[in-house]
Amino acid sequence: MPELAEVEKAANLIRDAAKGCKVVQVDTAEDSIVYTGITHTEFADELVGRTLLDTGRYGKVFYLTLSGDKRMPVLHLGMTGMLHMRGQDATYYRKKPKDDKDVWPPKFMKFILHFAPVDAEPDAPHIEIAFLDPRRLGRIRLCKDPLQEPPISALGFDPILCMPTLKDFQAKVEKRGCPIKALLLDQSFSAGVGNWIADEVLFHAAIHPEQVAKSLSQEQIKSLHHNITYVCQTAVDADADHNKFPSHWLFPHRWGKGKTKSTLKLPSGETASIKWITVGGRTSAVVQQVQKLSGNGDPKKKRKRVTKKEDDSDESSLTEMSEEDESDVPKKKAPAKRKKLTHSGLSQITASGLTLKGETKSPK
Incomplete structure (x- = not known):
């Protein structure tokens, strides 16, 4: 979306x-x-x-x-x-x-x-x-x-208009016991961050989306704070044109859920191995070599699929919606007497x- x-x-x-x-x-x-x-x-x-x-x-x-x-x-x-x-x-x-x-x-x-x-x-x-x-x-x-x-x-803070100081941001993160991906998607926490932005931020911050927010280290929180602003500002400066996004971004590789082979190159020269998981009811792309789960995160915990809120679609207007992507979108029943x-x-x-x-x- x-x-x-x-x-x-x-x-x-x-x-x-x-x-x-x-x-x-x-x-x-x-x-x-x-x-x-x-x-x-x-x-x-x-x-x-x-x-x-x-x-x-x-x-x-x-x-x-x-x-x-x-x-x-x-x-x-x-x-x-x-x-x-x-x-x-x-x-x-x-x-x-x-x-x-x-x-x-x-x-x-x-x-x-x-x-x-x-x-x-x-x-x-x-x-x-x-x-x-x-x-x-x-x-x-x-x-x-x-x-x-x-x-x-x-709404919460806007990353472009009123990003909190690192100290205030850290205080907000450390008191939350939910997965960090779910926290980023909460519009009462960070207004404007959706699914693709959250994935991009967590990739650059080298944080696994299932990592419990309050378990993050100070260095991880500092990286998260920096990369929220970095990703949002870079996307705005590019006028939301994905063709102008940096070549090392996850964005062009996160769609399709593995139907096409990853071509994302890591700084080491290694090809990124991308895995798709569900966090807080949302499809999340994870680069396995970079985003390691540690601390209170539990990779074996059964992930429950939940109905998405209207603000939380997996889709971005920067990409076409594939049939696979559409399967994640809840279908609404039409009212019994709906005017055409x-x-x-x-x-x-x-x-x-x-x-x-x-x-x-x-x-x-």
Whole structure:
């Protein structure tokens, strides 16, 4: 799923394309799951006519700062959420059709923001940015003060924005009796760290994911503290483009669960032996020559599979999802009476009011 770096890229996309522009129109599709605490029409009504002042990110959540005293959009991409600017490619988990950028409105659209320069003529072309979510695990909210309200107010430290000092970090780690991988994935501990980032951090820190947090040595905690910042900042600096990641990273080798032979070279020149285990219900890649389990960790302890939270998918928008990877993703049962969302069910709100485009169809 999108993690810290990918969410930073999404926030930057909107900022770079539309900062200083006015929201002149909002198209929405009804979705009582993705829209949280609000309706799709309420969301659109609060945005139209306001100017984009900036965007921000905290953990895996990003938000838009708009002019005026109304609430601000607060967005979570969930497992497969993404942004799509008209005329450009969206970032998909699977290989997308070649003509996807020409299909508008895009499939799985939840809203489209239409931006125009403040002094633009009424018939000037719009900058259109859509929020898509195929699996409906993303969340769209409105908050008066995004940083002081849930979900952001309930999150832990952000490795880029407010990494704690080594002393404070050590104190947080030493009082936890869970596997270190599970701790890193806990968003109330380290906001923005997901499965691939946690694996990368632990590889560079030479720590086994099953190692009990409070059993780590001071040197291990120091290495962990350094590498959380290193991995997150490097991924952000690369604009979440895995082709720009360092060649010695685990990232390109951690997918597929052994279906392809490892080509990761260790500093010794030896080819890394990668093993896949489940820690806290999550698939974890372990380089056996580097990440040794010691202390209170028990490699023979039976690992129980647990249902993953919506924030904790194994997937990253930097890679395609293989069939094997999909087997780790919990399937949600559809509600008994679930409306089918179609493009004909879009609603459109402009400065002049609400216009319905056809009727939302529901199965008989």
